Amino acid sequence: MQYHPYTTKLLEQLNTHFQSSNITFNITTQGVNGERTRSMLKRLHETFKTTTTKYDCLIVLGGLNDLQSLSTKEIASNICEMAHIGRQHVRECCIVISVPNCYPDLSYAKYRDSKCDVNRRLKEYVEKIKDESVPRVYFLDLNENNLNIDSMDEDEKTLIYDDSIHYTPEGYSRLGTAVFNVIKSHLSKG
Template identity: 30%
Template structure:
């Protein structure tokens, strides 16, 4: 019998599944586990989302402790999402990417075994700023940096882009009822929204597993 693949899901509140104004959590890991099970692939997911966390300072050290501690398990996949809170604090895309996200991406790809793969995710929009707002420009720049890293990395077999930004919209949903199905507030998703997020992640990783 084939052993289970082990996943690490690291990120902020969107990984933790923050919803209902913090009264409950529905991480995407719940549906991701279900989708792989339905595809007859056994996985274990360590869900390590911390609401409110920024990549500029704490997430790099947390990733190091989770993956490179002497007691850390071996991960087949590390799914990394960060930057939303940094953008909210007006950190520039350049700082978020070059000083933190890229550091974490490189850390995973350079310091783990060849059978450890990395899924990097773009940052979704929010209800506070429309895509044509000057306040949303840094998010869009950051997402291009993430896409370019994934596209241009020399080891394409070990990196996978999950482009949440292109698949989860806020402002382009004209039907308010449809928006309310997946959006809980201006920045977080409902349980249905996190389940949709899981489906997007699943589709990209499943393609990679079955290449």
């Protein structure tokens, strides 16, 4: 219920970590609540077609709103296509983030299984192209980054989840930290 994009924490950590190197970071946040991957893909095409900005990194997070209406194959395909487009337009890296866990995962097996299938497909895509990809593509599994609802006690769930789907500012800060760690690792590889 509170607007707190994960990019707020990401920018804070990038600026802090790289403050001595005189690198300046600018983040364009274009997430739209409730948007589906088809619309995201279309918007991304338009963004790169109309902008003169050369981005260093593209971060793709989507799919949650599609689980009731699209096949897991189509959801994953849309997200992978966004990464493919990013590889053509960014200098450094693309980060594909797993579809986040949320409360419906705890009680609806079909929903949870569909999400797992999308995430499996995303991970396989990144694994398949990792050696050929320039810019580099990374898969960020939120389950491995302290955002797995299945492993949280009730107090932590209350701290991380604002409603049954979205994160609290603390949850989004954790997401921002997870993205920061991927970028920091990428930049340290030089």
